[in-house]
Amino acid sequence: MKRVTEEELMTDPDQVKAYMEADFSLSEESMVNQLAETLRNYEFMLEEPLILDLGCGPGNISERIASRWRRAKVYGIDDSIEMIRVANERKRLNDRKTSFKRLVYKKMNISSLTTDKSLFKDCADVVVSNSLIHHIHDPSSFFSALINISKNGAIHFHRDLRRPNTFEEVLDIQKRNLVNAPEILVRDFTASLLAAHTCKEVEGYIESAGIKNLSVYEKDDRYIDIVGYISK
Numbered sequence: 001m002k003r004v005t006e007e008e009l010m011t012d013p014d015q016v017k018a019y020m021e022a023d024f025s026l027s028e029e030s031m032v033n034q035l036a037e038t039l040r041n042y043e044f045m046l047e048e049p050l051i052l053d054l055g056c057g058p059g060n061i062s063e064r065i066a067s068r069w070r071r072a073k074v075y076g077i078d079d080s081i082e083m084i085r086v087a088n089e090r091k092r093l094n095d096r097k098t099s100f101k102r103l104v105y106k107k108m109n110i111s112s113l114t115t116d117k118s119l120f121k122d123c124a125d126v127v128v129s130n131s132l133i134h135h136i137h138d139p140s141s142f143f144s145a146l147i148n149i150s151k152n153g154a155i156h157f158h159r160d161l162r163r164p165n166t167f168e169e170v171l172d173i174q175k176r177n178l179v180n181a182p183e184i185l186v187r188d189f190t191a192s193l194l195a196a197h198t199c200k201e202v203e204g205y206i207e208s209a210g211i212k213n214l215s216v217y218e219k220d221d222r223y224i225d226i227v228g229y230i231s232k
């Protein structure tokens, strides 16, 4: 089935509200546990690593990371004003959590991370993203951003949806995973599955970007995990 792109940014307040109110806690927990597994043997996590969460949305994953790795400086990056507003509002409501003091949100497009002038050039110890890559129309800009912002040896963990083979499979996954969900969420989830990439496509982008140490795995019925490090 051919890829059908969707809007890159999630800016519609109703769409943001539906996303923020949805309960993705199981998949978020699984993502952060897998990240913990990946980071287990890295001693720099004992110091003050810089962790970037790309396409952070309302901050679901950024918050979990900041709570789990309390010495880390965590930046959540998203180019949707509405998402960043909601993320900052949630942070403000939780301002007694000391772990959130080292969590900062930035409104920024991933494409701006590809330039020499990028605020994060060669800075990141760890780079993560969850459910972002399918939004980006030109995936080569995403992988070139990863190289630009990584320190030598930076660890990467990216999880995204995987495009099914047929539209029937899309509907099947949607029905299995979104029971009694608001219409807007069902619409967006369907659009996201159609906009997602296959493992083979992602392997091709990584090879074209000249990245050697990122591996691509199928995860469950609908995810792709991209795990490894970038040396430069």
Ligand SMILES: C[S@@+](CC[C@H](N)C(=O)[O-])C[C@H]1O[C@@H](n2cnc3c(N)ncnc32)[C@H](O)[C@@H]1O
Binding pocket: 008, 009, 010, 011, 054, 055, 056, 057, 058, 059, 060, 061, 077, 078, 079, 080, 083, 108, 109, 110, 111, 129, 130, 131, 132, 135, 136
């Ligand atoms: C499906 S949400 C995922 C949010 C969050 N990572 C999570 O797991 O809950 C995708 C987010 O990526 C953001 N996004 C998409 N393309 C982007 C780009 N080119 N630059 C910055 N943010 C982008 C959207 O605005 C949206 O907030």
